[in-house]
Amino acid sequence: MSAATAATFPADADPSFPRTRDWIRRAPAQGGVERIEAFFQHNGYALHRHDTYAIGRTLAGVQSFHYRHSVRNSLPGGTMVLHPDESHDGQAGTEEGFRYRMIYVEPALFQAALGGKPLPFIEGGLSTDPRLAAATEALLPGIDRAMDPLEQDDALFDLAHALDAVSGARPLRASADYRAAMLARDYLHAALERPVTLDELAAASGRDRWSLSRDFRAFFGTSPHRYLTMRRLDAARRAMLGGTPLVDAAAAAGFADQSHMTRHFAAAYGVTPSRWLRMLAAQAR
Structure with a gap:
């Protein structure tokens, strides 16, 4: 896109922030959710992947990123929904740079709201659906404003169901075992400082190794390791x-x-x- 297509910075942009230096503002992580606001003028992030959802919106400029073998361009007004474990990067689509807000949500939080349904997937990573825009708005206040825990939980519930409705996810195979995947997840949280084997997880969950591995990916978006x-x-x-x-x-x-x-x-x-x-x-x- 040309520089002429870039949006100007919105009214809530803080004029004290420099526009020629990359920066990140980060709210303290709270209940499995991390919130950031950032500005980049050139290359923001190299290709990478994490095991959380990355959901947000571009506030100004053109935010370009590689995602699922194509280049996507996010503009103000839309919603970005990047699925766990999907590779992506981030760079400015114009010389003016881009500013955005993003929340990172652990898939387990959506699973708690959806009760073991398939993780929602938004094709292409971009959506103009008003249901997602409305559900995301509540989780993207200014970084300086702390969210009340109950407010956040309610907003996550609404966002989980909006994602589920917009994605039109197909049902999981009947043999998928949500309880076993949860037991394996709990075991991993108790063993962060030592090596863990798939055999250990299988024993802890009561599931055979490879079925557990498939189930864990289906419910939490990434492998146990x-x-x-x-x-x-x-x-x-x-x-x-x-x-x-x-x-x-x-x-x-x-x-x-x-x-x-x-x-x-x-x-x-x-x-x-x-x-x-x-x-x-x-x-x-």
Whole structure:
């Protein structure tokens, strides 16, 4: 798209933020949901994939990204819905850059609302459906406003059902075992600092190895190993935000060393840990 198609910054844009320096504003994670607002003028994120839904909207400019073998362009007014474990990146579609807000939602939260139904999938990652726009609005207030826990839970319930309605998801196979997948997930949460085998998960869930592996992917959008790695990255990010040196954050989260953690971090978030911290610091200056 040409620069002429880029939208101007909306009325709620804070004029104190520089438009020529990339930045991220991050609200504290709350109940399995992370909220960010960010501005990028050139390349934002390298190709990466994480195990949460990424749902949001472009506030200004053209937000371009590769997703499912095509380039998508998000403009103000639409809704982005990126499915867990789908590779994507992010860059400015025009010289003016782009500004956006996004929420990252653990699939388990939608499962709690949908009761073990298939995870909703929005083809192409972009939607103009007003049901999604309305349901997303409640979860995308300004980053400076904390959400009441009950407010967030109600909004997540509405968003889960809006996604389910818009996606028109097909039913899962009859043999899929939601309870077994939940037991395996609970086991992983209790074993973040040590290696875990699929045999252990099978024993804990009462399901055979490969059926459990299929069920886990169907209900939570990723493999058991990737899920465990992402929870370790969550722990590492919390430590980094608290001022823990990268090498110590990596060790405490169960990674072999800092380089091991950095490789997984970049693959999951599209930036290195040090760049992520610099962009968070940029908006604080």
